[in-house]
Amino acid sequence: MPAPTPTELTRLELFQRLWREPLSSVAADLGLSASGLAKLCDRTAIPYPTRGHWAKARAGRAGPTPDLPPAPEGASDQIRITPGHPTVRRTPVRLSPEDRREQLMAVAARIIVQDGLHALTIKRVARDAGLTAPRAYHFFPTVDVLMAALARRELQAIRTARAHRINTAERPAERLRLSTVTYLRQVAERGVLLQTLQTAPGVRRALRAEQRAIRADNTNVVATRFTDSHRVPSDVSRAATAVLTSAVLRTGRILARGRLDLDLAETLAADIVEAGNRRLAARFQAPPPGDVEDA
């Protein structure tokens, strides 16, 4: 059996061939399997047509051909293909499991913001992160798990920022205002990602219980404060806190959709929370403890 002849070609040549005919036929020509060639393209950052491209092309509905990005670090522009002998390697980067997780989540976040939720697959994440798919699956067995982890990370960041800011306030009213404003600022910054994530049923299902627990916790703290400072019955202050929190969250959604700018959203939400509290205090306020008997 004759030794397979190696083929030499540049990234550009391969790129052009891949957008002229289907990957599987190019692969057959080069003596590779289709997935072997796909992996090679992943390693050398050559975009190739996705599933369905050629059917669309025949129907005249193919999208535009992407540009060839520069070669990733460590990969040369010359590709030497010897069937049976993988030659192109990316320089492996060793990361600790935590860092790898972080990296994958960052990649996923980018994919979601750029291309939307439907573009998020573990394979795509692996490809963009420069890993083989199984290694990415090791960290995130399903897309839902990945999305839930991302959402958790975002929510945690928002909460941390909020708690941090609130502690700088001294008066309770000021604290409430700061908490509202900080939340909205965070939404403005991270909005798109979190909003997109929360539309995924999987994420909502996964986070529902814990979100509820956290919210109940928050509600308790704020409501107790409100009961103490305004002497409002505790059921009213609990309900009011829950409702006003939802109002702030709604403002956040409007903000993230770009229907309000940050300044206006901040003022509106904070004013509405304040006005609501003021009205409730006026309406439900119990007389000071000493007068209860006389009333």
Next chain:
Amino acid sequence: MVTARRPRRGQRLPPLARRELLLDVAAGRVLEQGVLPIGVEELAQAGKVSKGLVYRYFPEAHDLYNALLERSLDQVAAALDAAGDRPDLATAAGDVAEAYYRHVARTGPLIQIILRDRFMVGHVSPRAAAIRARVARRLARQARDALGLDLRETIACLSIGMTMPEECGRLAFQGELDLERGALLCRELVLGVLDVAGRRGLEARR
């Protein structure tokens, strides 16, 4: 030999009654789950019918949720229209909020769940969308004329204000809030939104 009869799965019902029954069961499941979609299998089991029958009434999942949505919106739109007829804005807003609140407290936050679910994006039936747009447009126009705010801000205030009856209603529906107390709370909170909007309108006009 007598062949064993298949167990009766349920009584035969006239189509409209069956449809209502299925909608009731679906509403319960949606409220419990809080997220769309619910499985057809699950719905069929809960309604004690075959899957085929569910498909017969609702060929696609979206048909089911649209039917639920339209039913709720029909119920609530009449009440909102009546309440919105009050001449003075504060009374109108308070009454609209209370009408919506009582609807949610009685039937649960179905409208919110369905309208806000990603599953329904691009699938809300024209009729449901039209009812919703009509009610929202009317409220927005009324508020804008009385307050002198620009449309964008009015819509934002309206949307934020709507959380009050929705959430108070949800709490009352879940039994975490007394019905009458919730009505009071809801009214005060909506009036709070109106305070803010009114103040902003005054500033804008100056």
